[in-house]
Amino acid sequence: MKILVCVKRVLDPQVKARVKADGSGVDLANAKMTMNPFCENALEEALRLREAGAAEEIIVASVGGGKTEETLRHGLAMGADRAIQVVTEEALEPLAIAKVLKNVAEQEEVGLVLAGKQAIDDDSNQTAQMLSALLGWSQATFCSDIKIEGDKATIIREVDAGLETIEVKMPSVMSADLRLNEPRYVKLPDVMKAKRKPMDKIELGSLGLDTTNRMTTLQVEEPEGRAAGVIVNSVGELVEKLRNEAKVI
Amino acid sequence: MDFSYNSEQQQISDSVEKICAEFDDNYWLEHDRNGEFPFEFHQQIAAGGWLGITLPEAYGGAGLGVTEAAIMMQAVANSAGAMSAASSIHINIFGPHPIVVFGNDEQKQRWLPDLIEGRVRSCFGVTEPDAGLNTTSITTRAQRCDDGYLVHGKKIWTSTAMEADKIMLLTRTSAKSEGKRPTDGMTLFYTDLDRKYCDVRSIPKMGRAAVDSCEVFIDGLPVPESDRIGEEGKGFNYLLHSLNPERILVAVEAIGIGRNALARATQYAKERVVFDRPIGQNQSIQHPLAESWMELEAAWLMAMHASSLYDRGEPCGIQANAAKYLAGEAGFKSCTQAVMTHGGMGYAKEFHVERLLREVMITRLAPVSPQLILCNIAEKALGLPKSY
Ligand SMILES: Cc1cc2nc3c(=O)[nH]c(=O)nc-3n(C[C@H](O)[C@H](O)[C@H](O)COP(=O)(O)OP(=O)(O)OC[C@H]3O[C@@H](n4cnc5c(N)ncnc54)[C@H](O)[C@@H]3O)c2cc1C
Ligand SMILES: Cc1cc2nc3c(=O)[nH]c(=O)nc-3n(C[C@H](O)[C@H](O)[C@H](O)COP(=O)(O)OP(=O)(O)OC[C@H]3O[C@@H](n4cnc5c(N)ncnc54)[C@H](O)[C@@H]3O)c2cc1C
Numbered sequence: 103m104k105i106l107v108c109v110k111r112v113l114d115p116q117v118k119a120r121v122k123a124d125g126s127g128v129d130l131a132n133a134k135m136t137m138n139p140f141c142e143n144a145l146e147e148a149l150r151l152r153e154a155g156a157a158e159e160i161i162v163a164s165v166g167g168g169k170t171e172e173t174l175r176h177g178l179a180m181g182a183d184r185a186i187q188v189v190t191e192e193a194l195e196p197l198a199i200a201k202v203l204k205n206v207a208e209q210e211e212v213g214l215v216l217a218g219k220q221a222i223d224d225d226s227n228q229t230a231q232m233l234s235a236l237l238g239w240s241q242a243t244f245c246s247d248i249k250i251e252g253d254k255a256t257i258i259r260e261v262d263a264g265l266e267t268i269e270v271k272m273p274s275v276m277s278a279d280l281r282l283n284e285p286r287y288v289k290l291p292d293v294m295k296a297k298r299k300p301m302d303k304i305e306l307g308s309l310g311l312d313t314t315n316r317m318t319t320l321q322v323e324e325p326e327g328r329a330a331g332v333i334v335n336s337v338g339e340l341v342e343k344l345r346n347e348a349k350v351i
Numbered sequence: 352m353d354f355s356y357n358s359e360q361q362q363i364s365d366s367v368e369k370i371c372a373e374f375d376d377n378y379w380l381e382h383d384r385n386g387e388f389p390f391e392f393h394q395q396i397a398a399g400g401w402l403g404i405t406l407p408e409a410y411g412g413a414g415l416g417v418t419e420a421a422i423m424m425q426a427v428a429n430s431a432g433a434m435s436a437a438s439s440i441h442i443n444i445f446g447p448h449p450i451v452v453f454g455n456d457e458q459k460q461r462w463l464p465d466l467i468e469g470r471v472r473s474c475f476g477v478t479e480p481d482a483g484l485n486t487t488s489i490t491t492r493a494q495r496c497d498d499g500y501l502v503h504g505k506k507i508w509t510s511t512a513m514e515a516d517k518i519m520l521l522t523r524t525s526a527k528s529e530g531k532r533p534t535d536g537m538t539l540f541y542t543d544l545d546r547k548y549c550d551v552r553s554i555p556k557m558g559r560a561a562v563d564s565c566e567v568f569i570d571g572l573p574v575p576e577s578d579r580i581g582e583e584g585k586g587f588n589y590l591l592h593s594l595n596p597e598r599i600l601v602a603v604e605a606i607g608i609g610r611n612a613l614a615r616a617t618q619y620a621k622e623r624v625v626f627d628r629p630i631g632q633n634q635s636i637q638h639p640l641a642e643s644w645m646e647l648e649a650a651w652l653m654a655m656h657a658s659s660l661y662d663r664g665e666p667c668g669i670q671a672n673a674a675k676y677l678a679g680e681a682g683f684k685s686c687t688q689a690v691m692t693h694g695g696m697g698y699a700k701e702f703h704v705e706r707l708l709r710e711v712m713i714t715r716l717a718p719v720s721p722q723l724i725l726c727n728i729a730e731k732a733l734g735l736p737k738s739y
């Protein structure tokens with residue numbers, strides 16, 4: 103089986119996001135970027151499936167321009183076999199990304215798609231779901247455990263109420279939650295090997311897909327600063343303040 | 352003249368940063384308190400293959416340049432571990448260089464894989480109490496005997512000698528007065544630091560308690576001829592090959608520590624409110640921090656200039672010296688300012704900047720002093736008469 107792992111390049115979670123002066127978006131100039139943490143979980147799971155003999159080849163793919171290649175190289179250094187960059191300088195919406203990934207999944211004839219449950223920059227949490235619909239495959243989101251046996255997979259999902267166990271048919275699109283695994287550290291010899299692994303670049307325009315965005319961003323603002331806290335002296339006072347001042351109970 | 356990291360360099364920086372992030376302020380504060388060597392950190396770095404960054408691929412290394420090693424060590428020093436983290440692995444990065452350039456195949460096969468995999472730790476025995484910076488005046492002597500040499504003498508400040516299995520040892524095989532040049536008659540060995548013949552004593556010191564620096568008393572240490580690097584009497588020239596990389600690495604370590612201190616000071620200046628405003632809103636707080644930022648960036652460019660010259664095989668002595676000087680001074684100033692910015696809290700261990708200040712001091716003192724760098728720049732860059 104081939105596995106396609108979809109990865110996104112995002113602002114490093116350790117870095118404080120700064121809004122551009124004109125409010126048109128987040129300022130990414132010279133900002134430290136990294137692979138979306140949930141995508142790292144997805145890739146780690148693919149690597150473990152390959153190590154367990156359940157997969158032969160792992161392809162990492164990303165849609166983006168600029169230094170997206172760097173993020174894919176990181177994926178190769180973690181252990182993916184090859185990479186595909188679909189090149190565009192435009193920031194696409196989840197539906198457009200899902201269309202592109204469907205194209206890649208079909209071209210490569212993969213048996214499983216793994217993705218992060220959401221990207222930490224726009225928090226859309228849509229791409230995996232849309233991709234499964236477009237492919238007509240089963241979907242398993244927020245996975246914290248994945249077991250594949252033949253044409254079925256048993257998944258544990260992290261849901262609000264706790265853990266849910268489901269069974270899905272293969273092929274499938276699965277999205278990784280943080281507790282699925284702990285991604286490995288990249289080793290220096292693997293950084294060296296990654297340089298020699300194949301990296302294909304496909305121009306978005308050459309795919310002939312309608313990837314027009316359907317939303318227009320009007321304004322991006324910094325969240326309001328947190329007001330200073332107060333220390334209360336008793337539970338009674340706390341309840342009183344929650345009820346009468348904060349009006350939350 | 353592209354000053355940005357290429358994708359491989361970025362990956363090196365990011366990957367090393369990730370490992371370092373696992374070892375937090377408390378880990379290093381605890382090691383500073385109990386003086387224990389950071390074995391877990393050393394182990395993680397070794398497991399990732401990082402110790403072999405500049406060593407040849409044929410022996411399991413990555414065969415990268417000093418530029419990449421500098422990028423790695425900047426990331427290490429710019430973590431909670433500061434100089435303690437850097438010094439626990441530093442020797443491995445530049446120390447084996449004479450072996451790579453002048454060792455024979457048998458020696459490389461025998462020594463390098465062990466170093467790369469972290470199975471063997473080594474130390475660097477050059478400085479002696481009675482020679483100081485005048486290295487050619489060392490008196491540790493290696494006497495010929497049947498199957499090799501017998502070494503007598505003493506070394507000082509040998510870092511990590513408490514844990515080391517091997518020592519890169521600079522000796523004299525003939526007296527300074529006998530040679531044509533003062534550098535003649537020095538011989539370099541890489542050999543077992545055999546405790547039967549070597550008494551190693553850790554020196555209580557100002558900072559970096561987790562990584563020892565020692566006096567080493569050597570009394571009749573037998574060294575087989577097969578542990579000699581290159582020819583007898585030419586050791587000083589072999590050693591020179593590792594000095595410029597070492598200066599570049601110490602420079603970026605100072606920059607890493609300086610940046611770390613600057614980040615802590617900046618954060619504190621944003622949050623600490625006195626006289627109803629964040630202290631960072633006062634120019635007397637923010638201007639010195641801005642100055643440190645500029646000085647650290649400038650020193651970084653000089654270090655990258657030196658390393659790129661080195662990696663292209665061009666002479667880089669004055670640039671490496673200049674980088675080490677600028678970085679040492681900038682790192683020190685940044686750490687001092689970080690303590691001052693924290694007010695009384697700067698003096699408390701809990702805020703870590705006093706630890707950084709104690710550790711960054713090393714980058715000014717060693718491996719060569721600011722005075723001697725100024726002497727070198729005056730002579731070699733400006734053509735003034737040699738003063739020492
Ligand atoms: C923490 C630490 C770790 C170290 N680790 C190692 C190690 O692993 N291996 C190793 O071999 N060494 C190591 N060293 C030693 C270090 O390289 C030396 O301390 C350094 O080279 C200075 O030598 P010295 O201490 O003998 O100073 P000295 O030579 O005694 O100099 C004392 C002072 O006099 C000044 N001075 C001397 N001559 C002149 C002159 N002609 N003009 C102007 N000023 C002059 C110097 O600049 C300095 O300020 C370490 C040192 C420290 C502090
Ligand atoms: C070892 C030690 C012993 C001490 N012993 C005692 C003691 O026995 N009794 C006691 O009462 N106190 C003691 N102190 C406390 C000491 O007096 C305070 O640390 C000092 O007054 C500074 O206050 P702070 O630490 O709150 O700094 P902060 O007021 O937080 O100042 C932080 C920084 O901001 C700067 N800053 C603040 N406002 C401005 C401004 N408007 N413009 C420009 N810069 C500004 C300060 O100069 C400083 O650099 C001790 C401190 C130490 C380190």
